Amino acid sequence: MTANIAKFFRHTPAISLEKYFLKFPSPVSEAVDWSDLPLNVSKPLIMAVDDLTEDDLAMLNTNSERINEMTDEIGQDALMAVLCGKSIGSEITLSGMISLADIPPVMRPADERSQNFSDIRFIDYA
Missing domain, CATH: 1.10.720 (Transcription Termination Factor Rho, Rna-binding Domain; Chain A, Domain 1)
Structure with missing residues (x-):
C-alpha cells in the first residue's frame, strides 16, 4: 500500500x-x-x-x-484562485464564468444577449 x-x-x-x-x-x-x-x-x-x-x-x-x-494547502489555494478568478485576472466576463463553471452551451446565448450585469441576479446562500 x-x-x-x-x-x-x-x-x-x-x-x-x-x-x-x-x-x-x-x-x-x-x-x-x-x-x-x-x-x-x-x-x-x-x-x-x-x-x-x-x-x-x-x-x-x-x-x-x-x-x-x-x-492540501497548496491545492486549496490553487482551487480558490481559480474559483475567485485570481489566476485569470481580476476582470472576468460572464462567459468566462460560464466556461469555468462548465455550464451547458444552451445557456451561452443568454450571456451573448446581455453583457450587462445589472439584470443578472446572484443568490447569496450565506
Whole structure:
C-alpha cells in the first residue's frame, strides 16, 4: 500500500469515503459495513488494500494522489484562485464564468444577449 492511499483513508470523513466507493466500486469497500458506520473506517480499509489486484491498486493510488493534492494547502489555494478568478485576472466576463463553471452551451446565448450585469441576479446562500 502507498502513503497516498493511507493518507486518503485517514484524512477523509467516513461519509465521503462511502460516496467515493459508491462512485468507484472496489473490493476494499466490502471491508466496511457502510450501513453502520464505525468511527474509524480507515483501519479496515487499509487492511483490505493488500487483497487488491494491481489494476485496482493503481486506480486507487492515482485517485488518492489526486484527492490528496486537491485537499492540501497548496491545492486549496490553487482551487480558490481559480474559483475567485485570481489566476485569470481580476476582470472576468460572464462567459468566462460560464466556461469555468462548465455550464451547458444552451445557456451561452443568454450571456451573448446581455453583457450587462445589472439584470443578472446572484443568490447569496450565506
